[in-house]
Amino acid sequence: MRNPIKNAFAISALFAILAPGLVYADDASDASKLYKAGQLNEAIKKIDAVLAQKPKDAQMRFLKGIILTEQNKSSEAIVVFTKLTDDFPELPEPYNNLAVLYASNGQYQKASAALEMAIRTNPTYGTAHENLGDVYAKLASQSYDKALQLDSSNSTAKLKLNLVKNLIGNTTGGTNPKLNPPAAANVPVTTPPAPTPATVAAANNSKPAEPKSNVKPTSAVSDKDTVTNAVESWAKAWSNQDVNKYLSYYAKDFQTPNGESRSNWAEDRRSRIEGKGKINVRIEDLNIKVEDNTATVKFKQYYTSDRLSSTSRKVLVMTKHDGKWLIKQERSGS
Structure with a gap:
């Protein structure tokens, strides 16, 4: 089920950067409406129509990355967000969303690197700071777990592992807890480059939550x-x-x-x-x-x-x- 917060898109602001041209504007508007209605495949087709005319349109490209993420097409979404970081290195959101995708695939080193870039781009980006803390905690959990595999009598490592698991939400015991599969992300209304944080819901409270995903297209508000x-x-x-x-x-x-x-x-x-x-x-x-x-x-x-x-x-x-x-x-x- 799609999260209702996604319906918070401000349509008038969403098209603030659209160039004059009825066909282009209609396609972009249709893409947003289809996305909000949950018709993701149709929305992708409309976005591709917009990008055929405006291949550098950051807003439509970002929305495409969001939709691909929701469709669990993580490799394609990674390509979209990576290219956005190349073309718009001053924006932190694509880095943050890359981290969400990397973390959902268990690639925590890549996730931390992407979040560090987001923070370097915007040091006041609270979501990226929080997400980086979660990723570091996950990496720490893996390291403590490895220490216990090498020495099961290491009580200090066991205590630290339990503390980290409680911190990131895994209280069920066991080792190597995994992040939940990619879940639909909430979409708040804020302005890039620092939109309001959006949380990726955890499907099971006994497992650590995924980093939060900001899915508001560039120039969507102010x-x-x-x-x-x-x-x-x-x-x-x-x-x-x-x-x-x-x-x-x-x-x-x-x-x-x-x-x-x-x-x-x-x-x-x-x-x-x-x-x-x-x-x-x-x-x-x-x-x-x-x-x-x-x-x-x-x-x-x-x-x-x-x-x-x-x-x-x-x-x-x-x-x-x-x-x-x-x-x-x-x-x-x-």
Whole structure:
């Protein structure tokens, strides 16, 4: 039975990023309605129709991953979420949902690695922190169990194993408890990159619960959090001197400050960033105003390197392309 919380999709917000075009909008709307009605195969067909026109649509791709998970097609869902992490590395939800799939298959090392990436992307992502604790507890349970197999008289390991089992919900005794098979996940209404946590229900209280799955598509509620995450990731790429990633946050039609070609501007930025020793870019006092597919972002920027330290007010005008916020204008001043 599908969990009723899944019906909490906000339809008007769900299609906030859809490009003009009646056919595309109708297909995307139909996909959501079919998903909510539990007609998963039909929903997949509609999603594929949308992706044929908009192959980079993060929202529809995310929803497809959710549906594949519910259909117990974990290998296909893993492919979808993995590709989303490649195309949208600033979003933590695909990493978290990968962890759910890995954990359900007993691949706890992969699950922990995916959750660590989710937390690195968004350190305030509470669901990922909780899930990582559950995965660590499961790994600890396996290690204590192995210790007892090697030395059954090890009372300390036995005590720790019992404590961990009680912590993660296995109170029936025995060794090597397994996570329950993939269950339908609850779908709360929140905004990526940090939607409200959703729990994966445990089918048996005597077994440890699966990590929680966030299954809300990108841009499903408010765009402000997505814009915030994009700006912070842009600053982080700059600090890490990852020029390729830094430049990826600029739109193809970015308005260069001096009117030069984008390629010349990009090469100038590369020469100013690469090989310059230590760079740190910190942003504070974010103020974001979103109107349709345009966001105006104002903030205070703190820039430090081994040669320069400065503080300035910055304004970014960002536009949404295929679900990703990109910088179209950049200027100093309030």
